[in-house]
Amino acid sequence: MPLVFGWIYLVRRFRFGAVKLALYGLSPLNGCFLELMEINMRKKYTNRFYLHSLCFLFVWWLLPMERSFALVVLQYHHVSTESPAATSVSPERFAQHMDWLEQNQYQIMPMGELIKLLREKKELPDKTAVITFDDGYTSIYTNAWPVLRKRGWPFSVFVNSQHHDEKNRQYMSWEQLREMAKTGVTIGNHSVSHAHMIRMNPGEAETEWLKRSQWEIEQAQSRIDAEVGRQEKVFAYPFGEHNRQLEKLLRKLGYIAFAQHSGPLAPFDDSVVLPRFPFGGNYGDIKDFALKASSLPMPLDEVLLLDDKKRPLTDVLLQDKAAKVSLAIKADENFLQRISCFYRGEPAAAAIRDGQLIISTFGAIPAGRSKFNCTAPEKGRFYWFAKMLIKKNEDGSWYRE
Numbered sequence: 001m002p003l004v005f006g007w008i009y010l011v012r013r014f015r016f017g018a019v020k021l022a023l024y025g026l027s028p029l030n031g032c033f034l035e036l037m038e039i040n041m042r043k044k045y046t047n048r049f050y051l052h053s054l055c056f057l058f059v060w061w062l063l064p065m066e067r068s069f070a071l072v073v074l075q076y077h078h079v080s081t082e083s084p085a086a087t088s089v090s091p092e093r094f095a096q097h098m099d100w101l102e103q104n105q106y107q108i109m110p111m112g113e114l115i116k117l118l119r120e121k122k123e124l125p126d127k128t129a130v131i132t133f134d135d136g137y138t139s140i141y142t143n144a145w146p147v148l149r150k151r152g153w154p155f156s157v158f159v160n161s162q163h164h165d166e167k168n169r170q171y172m173s174w175e176q177l178r179e180m181a182k183t184g185v186t187i188g189n190h191s192v193s194h195a196h197m198i199r200m201n202p203g204e205a206e207t208e209w210l211k212r213s214q215w216e217i218e219q220a221q222s223r224i225d226a227e228v229g230r231q232e233k234v235f236a237y238p239f240g241e242h243n244r245q246l247e248k249l250l251r252k253l254g255y256i257a258f259a260q261h262s263g264p265l266a267p268f269d270d271s272v273v274l275p276r277f278p279f280g281g282n283y284g285d286i287k288d289f290a291l292k293a294s295s296l297p298m299p300l301d302e303v304l305l306l307d308d309k310k311r312p313l314t315d316v317l318l319q320d321k322a323a324k325v326s327l328a329i330k331a332d333e334n335f336l337q338r339i340s341c342f343y344r345g346e347p348a349a350a351a352i353r354d355g356q357l358i359i360s361t362f363g364a365i366p367a368g369r370s371k372f373n374c375t376a377p378e379k380g381r382f383y384w385f386a387k388m389l390i391k392k393n394e395d396g397s398w399y400r401e
């Protein structure tokens with residue numbers, strides 16, 4: 001819209017010829033400099049300061065549009081009405097989502113291109129989505145692929161090699177995965193066995209656990225590459241569970257990795273803890289989908305996870321009993337006032353202190369996985385940021401799924 005008004009104004013004001021309009025179309029900077037040069041040469045206009053300012057403002061207005069960074073990664077499991085509701089969207093709902101993306105002129109980016117942009121630390125384009133499916137269920141082949149194929153849209157499927165090796169009928173066959181990969185679908189790594197990877201076995205030493213984790217990642221990758229051809233080094237944590245050592249391991253092995261906390265990709269994201277918007281169960285009606293697909297990354301300077309004594313925590317897996325934790329967010333102070341945060345779906349306590357927004361849970365952190373979700377409205381869209389926490393039972397044992 002600003003572009004349209006800017007054009008109308010400039011065309012009326014300066015009576016641009018077709019060549020100049022084309023130059024403006026190519027780059028507003030080009031057009032502006034050309035105009036300024038001409039003004040200076042002809043010395044036709046007296047109020048040059050005004051014209052310079054107008055030109056500067058016009059370009060400055062356009063720059064945030066060109067530099068926006070709002071790519072979203074969508075996460076699905078089953079696309080079926082016959083699978084567990086919590087991890088399923090119906091074929092109708094899935095088609096609705098894809099229709100929304102098409103009607104709103106979204107670009108659907110292949111995983112390979114996203115990885116390239118992330119590795120080169122390039123800006124990510126607005127109105128762009130990456131579509132992913134976890135676990136390799138057959139409904140992806142039968143119900144989701146036809147919808148995507150007819151549009152020529154790329155997508156990724158994160159698979160557990162063991163499920164396909166065992167020819168479990170819930171999951172696609174290697175042959176089906178191969179068929180999809182031939183058309184540009186990315187087959188990603190979701191470990192060999194879909195284990196809770198952060199959990200050590202009883203009596204297992206840390207070095208043994210790390211070795212087993214590395215095997216889960218590398219063995220799955222070698223099976224995928226052998227069956228469907230060499231694929232991108234991209235990993236999705238089973239259950240979205242990760243800890244600092246796993247993140248370090250994946251970084252060392254050269255992977256990009258996705259978790260399951262919500263939000264669009266943001267410039268401050270760690271490339272081995274990338275957010276995705278999961279859809280299934282209660283999440284994913286068209287209003288919820290539109291809100292998430294159009295979300296923007298929060299312009300934050302720093303986010304720290306603090307323990308109850310306000311010491312920074314570097315791991316989302318809370319090590320000790322960690323009764324309470326809080327998030328400390330640094331950003332422009334006016335912006336901080338616009339943020340609302342929720343913890344496990346309930347409003348979280350928020351206070352601005354020393355230029356930081358401190359968000360805390362009202363009670364103790366329960367065992368299991370839980371999330372902070374923060375949003376701030378912005379011209380019909382929402383900034384979105386989330387942080388996941390993982391906590392063991394009080395007695396140090398693991399929670400049941």
Ligand SMILES: [Zn+2]
Pocket residue numbers: 134135190194237238239
């Ligand atoms: Zn999974």
